[in-house]
Amino acid sequence: MTENIPIVNGTSLYTVRTYSSKDYESTIDFYLTLFQLNKDSSANNATFLSNDSNTVSIKIVFEGEDPVKQAKCDETYQDLLSIRDTKDWRTSTKESFVLNTSNIKTFLDILLARYPDLKFQGYPSDLFPMELYTLDPNGNLVGVSNTKNAISTKPTGPPTSAGNTNNVAKFTDNKLSSIGSASNLISKHQSLTSDVFPYLPLSSTGDDSSRKAIAVMTSGGDAPGMNSNVRAIVRTALFRGCRAYAVMEGYTGLVEGGPEYIKQMSWDDVRDWSSQGGTNIGTARCKEFRTREGRLLGALHLIEAGVDALIVCGGDGSLTGADLFRHEWPSLIKELLDTNRITSSQYKTYQHLNICGTVGSIDNDMATTDATIGAYSSLDRICTAIDYIESTAFSHSRAFVVEVMGRNCGWLALMAGIATSADYILIPEKPASSRDWQDQMCDIVAKHRNRGKRTTIVIVAEGAISADLTPIKAEDVKEVLVDRLHLDTRVTILGHVQRGGTPVAFDRILATLQGVEAVDAVLESTPQTPSPLIAINENQIHRKSLVESVKLTKDVAAAIQAKDFKKAMSLRDTEFIEHLNNFMAINSADHNKPNLPHDKRLRLAIVNIGAPAGGMNSAVYSMATYCMSQGHKPYAIYNGWTGLTRHESVRSLNWLDMIGWQSRGGSEIGTNRTTPEEADIGMIAYYFQKYQFDGLIIVGGFEAFVSLHQLERARDNYPAFRIPMVLIPATLSNNVPGSEYSLGSDTALNSLMEYCDVIKQSASSTRDRAFVVEVQGGNSGYLASLTSMAVGAQVSYVPEEGISLEQLQQDIKTMREYFELSKGRNRFGRLILKSINASKVFTAEHLSDVITEEAEGEFDCKGAVPGHVQQGELPSPIDRTRGTRLAIRAVNFIENNQDVIAEARSDNYCYDPDDIALHATASVLGIKGSHVVLTSINQLYDFEAEISKRMPKFIHWTKTRIIADHLVGRKKL
Numbered sequence: 001m002t003e004n005i006p007i008v009n010g011t012s013l014y015t016v017r018t019y020s021s022k023d024y025e026s027t028i029d030f031y032l033t034l035f036q037l038n039k040d041s042s043a044n045n046a047t048f049l050s051n052d053s054n055t056v057s058i059k060i061v062f063e064g065e066d067p068v069k070q071a072k073c074d075e076t077y078q079d080l081l082s083i084r085d086t087k088d089w090r091t092s093t094k095e096s097f098v099l100n101t102s103n104i105k106t107f108l109d110i111l112l113a114r115y116p117d118l119k120f121q122g123y124p125s126d127l128f129p130m131e132l133y134t135l136d137p138n139g140n141l142v143g144v145s146n147t148k149n150a151i152s153t154k155p156t157g158p159p160t161s162a163g164n165t166n167n168v169a170k171f172t173d174n175k176l177s178s179i180g181s182a183s184n185l186i187s188k189h190q191s192l193t194s195d196v197f198p199y200l201p202l203s204s205t206g207d208d209s210s211r212k213a214i215a216v217m218t219s220g221g222d223a224p225g226m227n228s229n230v231r232a233i234v235r236t237a238l239f240r241g242c243r244a245y246a247v248m249e250g251y252t253g254l255v256e257g258g259p260e261y262i263k264q265m266s267w268d269d270v271r272d273w274s275s276q277g278g279t280n281i282g283t284a285r286c287k288e289f290r291t292r293e294g295r296l297l298g299a300l301h302l303i304e305a306g307v308d309a310l311i312v313c314g315g316d317g318s319l320t321g322a323d324l325f326r327h328e329w330p331s332l333i334k335e336l337l338d339t340n341r342i343t344s345s346q347y348k349t350y351q352h353l354n355i356c357g358t359v360g361s362i363d364n365d366m367a368t369t370d371a372t373i374g375a376y377s378s379l380d381r382i383c384t385a386i387d388y389i390e391s392t393a394f395s396h397s398r399a400f401v402v403e404v405m406g407r408n409c410g411w412l413a414l415m416a417g418i419a420t421s422a423d424y425i426l427i428p429e430k431p432a433s434s435r436d437w438q439d440q441m442c443d444i445v446a447k448h449r450n451r452g453k454r455t456t457i458v459i460v461a462e463g464a465i466s467a468d469l470t471p472i473k474a475e476d477v478k479e480v481l482v483d484r485l486h487l488d489t490r491v492t493i494l495g496h497v498q499r500g501g502t503p504v505a506f507d508r509i510l511a512t513l514q515g516v517e518a519v520d521a522v523l524e525s526t527p528q529t530p531s532p533l534i535a536i537n538e539n540q541i542h543r544k545s546l547v548e549s550v551k552l553t554k555d556v557a558a559a560i561q562a563k564d565f566k567k568a569m570s571l572r573d574t575e576f577i578e579h580l581n582n583f584m585a586i587n588s589a590d591h592n593k594p595n596l597p598h599d600k601r602l603r604l605a606i607v608n609i610g611a612p613a614g615g616m617n618s619a620v621y622s623m624a625t626y627c628m629s630q631g632h633k634p635y636a637i638y639n640g641w642t643g644l645t646r647h648e649s650v651r652s653l654n655w656l657d658m659i660g661w662q663s664r665g666g667s668e669i670g671t672n673r674t675t676p677e678e679a680d681i682g683m684i685a686y687y688f689q690k691y692q693f694d695g696l697i698i699v700g701g702f703e704a705f706v707s708l709h710q711l712e713r714a715r716d717n718y719p720a721f722r723i724p725m726v727l728i729p730a731t732l733s734n735n736v737p738g739s740e741y742s743l744g745s746d747t748a749l750n751s752l753m754e755y756c757d758v759i760k761q762s763a764s765s766t767r768d769r770a771f772v773v774e775v776q777g778g779n780s781g782y783l784a785s786l787t788s789m790a791v792g793a794q795v796s797y798v799p800e801e802g803i804s805l806e807q808l809q810q811d812i813k814t815m816r817e818y819f820e821l822s823k824g825r826n827r828f829g830r831l832i833l834k835s836i837n838a839s840k841v842f843t844a845e846h847l848s849d850v851i852t853e854e855a856e857g858e859f860d861c862k863g864a865v866p867g868h869v870q871q872g873e874l875p876s877p878i879d880r881t882r883g884t885r886l887a888i889r890a891v892n893f894i895e896n897n898q899d900v901i902a903e904a905r906s907d908n909y910c911y912d913p914d915d916i917a918l919h920a921t922a923s924v925l926g927i928k929g930s931h932v933v934l935t936s937i938n939q940l941y942d943f944e945a946e947i948s949k950r951m952p953k954f955i956h957w958t959k960t961r962i963i964a965d966h967l968v969g970r971k972k973l
């Protein structure tokens with residue numbers, strides 16, 4: 001071999017110990033072949049290659065015939081051979097010897113010529129020609145790589161931005177190997193330096209085995225977002241100084257055990273997982289785990305692997321299993337001890353099973369959490385499919401019966417029903433007798449047809465039942481529609497399409513936040529702490545009791561089985577019941593028999609203000625149809641305040657005209673940014689008077705916020721504004737004070753995320769490229785921050801922080817190190833998200849030029865400007881369903897405040913600017929923490945807003961930014 005081969009791990013001497021003369025000879029032969037050298041042995045050891053600064057010495061040592069040690073070597077080698085067919089057996093052996101070379105093909109050719117049957121990791125798979133690995137006759141991993149970080153059998157950790165730019169493991173002990181024994185080698189140093197976060201605040205020193213070990217598993221049906229959850233758990237565990245493990249194939253991995261099923265994970269193992277659907281660590285429905293014997297094996301294997309805590313991401317079944325496992329743990333380990341399968345020291349160490357649930361299931365059937373990981377992605381697939389079906393149904397004037405998943409839960413069917421304004425839904429939670437549901441469905445569908453609707457959509461949950469618990473199948477529903485209404489009807493069973501594809505932004509973010517919380521929960525847990533389940537309520541991540549949540553979930557199922565449907569419904573969370581009532585009100589109402597008596601019927605106006613936002617149409621549609629069910633008269637003010645003042649653009653809303661609005665993006669009634677004072681507030685008051693509005697709903701962003709304030713302030717001069725007025729925040733900037741969520745922000749998040757996924761794909765394929773993506777959002781960094789978490793962007797620059805030169809330098813340095821370390825690895829690209837207002841000086845183009853220049857050839861950088869694409873095309877299901885929920889709450893607010901405002905509307909009322917009760921009648925309807933809240937515009941405008949910045953004073957997404965940075969290894973100054 002003429003080429004000098006610098007050993008990349010800084011080790012110059014590699015000693016291979018052998019215990020039989022046969023092995024000694026074959027090992028010498030192997031390395032001779034590898035290096036194409038002649039044998040140069042003296043006595044009973046052989047040394048190849050001189051030990052100068054850039055070369056490596058390989059010493060083959062014959063320790064004398066030692067059948068015991070040799071048997072152990074053989075066993076290890078056999079074990080390693082048996083795992084050769086697994087996906088990545090580099091990670092299966094702790095010993096490694098990897099050379100850095102630019103000529104990998106030569107290695108391959110030389111070795112294959114001598115050993116035609118030799119197997120390689122990395123060939124012909126996608127590692128080649130960057131890396132190539134094989135085993136020497138003693139079971140040592142021998143590799144060649146053209147990456148600078150080639151030493152690791154585990155891929156790289158993030159670079160050490162804190163100044164230690166060398167992420168390559170350093171070995172103080174240059175005796176790399178006493179080959180043959182898998183345990184006493186360099187792996188401790190190696191995994192420590194390559195796994196831990198570089199500027200880790202926590203202790204990362206010390207013995208590897210002294211670090212806590214956290215394992216994650218996915219179980220039950222796969223759900224989009226599970227990969228984000230695993231990524232967050234692995235990286236947070238490493239960040240916190242722990243070891244991270246993945247239990248492969250759900251509970252099957254526990255039952256089977258061993259390093260192939262309970263696999264140590266490194267930082268790089270989960271790179272780019274956020275955007276991937278399904279679960280990369282496998283899942284299963286495991287019968288064995290339902291038996292005590294299976295769980296006994298599970299306990300044994302966890303202890304053998306040294307795992308201290310287990311985080312299970314799965315549905316109600318998986319968490320029921322986890323709960324049972326935790327409950328049985330003391331008796332399981334006692335049995336293991338009594339049968340000598342664990343030592344008494346292991347028995348003491350693993351007294352307590354530290355377990356935590358992060359709920360992952362498309363069914364959304366777990367009590368105490370509003371959403372499970374994957375449910376909104378599945379809902380997205382369903383809505384897209386039904387949107388498609390609508391157009392063919394319309395063309396033929398057909399009925400479609402669509403079956404959606406949900407074994408025991410109607411959440412998907414219900415939410416899809418709202419989001420697509422389906423005519424009727426059948427769900428397990430609210431069964432009726434066969435006669436009743438058939439009559440009710442036919443009645444509603446017939447009414448809709450009589451009003452002129454050309455399409456009929458009936459959604460049936462997979463688990464739908466009638467009151468006698470007989471399953472209702474899509475074909476049964478079709479039969480009724482055909483027989484009784486003579487509709488040309490088709491059935492579409494969506495099936496597993498619903499579980500497929502990339503996760504929506506909500507699921508990526510939910511799964512990430514839950515993963516981080518889960519790791520913190522297990523680290524904070526004591527033997528006395530009840531096992532937690534990580535839940536979300538409205539906008540807030542909460543820890544709940546796993547036992548309690550499982551019990552409540554089981555109670556729902558039991559109540560259904562006992563035909564106590566009232567109880568089943570009462571055990572469902574209140575949001576579910578609210579959605580169900582909303583669906584019935586807006587889609588099933590009899591407009592000829594409204595709910596309210598004549599004297600309670602109102603004239604309500606709705607207006608859209610600001611830039612278009614996904615969900616605006618949903619709010620208008622739902623407000624209007626809900627008004628119709630109540631007996632109110634709904635009006636739209638078209639084209640904002642200027643539409644009203646210039647063209648008297650008030651029109652009453654008609655049911656048939658609004659068909660399909662729920663699914664449409666933008667604003668059907670038009671929108672613009674002009675405020676009442678700019679448009680002519682006196683004229684607006686005149687029209688309010690003329691149409692005798694009893695209430696106003698404004699849907700929009702910061703201009704809408706200012707509008708509400710102007711109208712409230714003008715109540716003194718214009719009694720027409722002494723009506724209840726409410727603002728539903730709607731803007732992609734999500735910057736309306738009084739709410740942590742605005743309609744349209746989720747749609748924008750998904751649009752930008754999809755754009756970034758595409759850009760990242762391009763960057764990854766190019767291998768040495770980063771992109772600066774320019775993000776809208778005014779002075780709000782919400783969109784950039786949340787998208788950054790969803791796509792795993794390396795950097796996000798937001799207006800709240802600006803771009804300091806020091807931070808920019810640091811970020812470029814970090815990226816340079818990343819690119820340097822990852823050179824040649826598959827799929828490596830980076831994204832930098834920059835809010836437009838983060839810097840007026842640096843445009844995306846300018847910033848990318850600066851970065852390219854400073855990258856010193858390590859990578860290049862391009863600008864990408866998605867512009868108004870960010871407003872999104874179709875509204876996301878979250879914006880649609882929240883649009884409905886908030887619109888109905890807004891109408892209720894107006895109804896409930898009629899009495900409060902009555903006095904102020906009377907002719908002899910003397911206006912009191914300090915009347916707090918009156919102030920409360922002009923409010924913002926928002927979501928804060930885990931609640932839907934109303935806050936008066938006066939309070940918000942005076943105390944909670946930074947008007948000049950068009951921002952709320954309190955930024956609720958700061959923590960999200962910190963987590964997003966941690967998870968990509970960004971160093972913040």
Ligand SMILES: Nc1ncnc2c1ncn2[C@@H]1O[C@H](COP(=O)(O)OP(=O)(O)OP(=O)(O)O)[C@@H](O)[C@H]1O
Nearest residue numbers: 220221251285286289290314315316317318321361
């Ligand atoms: N009562 C139980 N005892 C022990 N293990 C259980 C129990 N219930 C479920 N499991 C384990 O959890 C696995 C997954 O459960 P299940 O098939 O009900 O899916 P899930 O977690 O509810 O997810 P999804 O319903 O979303 O597919 C089962 O195959 C089994 O291994």
Ligand SMILES: O=P(O)(O)OC[C@H]1O[C@](O)(CO)[C@@H](O)[C@@H]1O
Nearest residue numbers: 221222361362363405406407462
């Ligand atoms: O994919 P499988 O194992 O057939 O399971 C289907 C079931 O899984 C779920 O999709 C939940 O994951 C249910 O809605 C459905 O009944």
Ligand SMILES: [Mg+2]
Nearest residue numbers: 315316317363
């Ligand atoms: Mg389930």
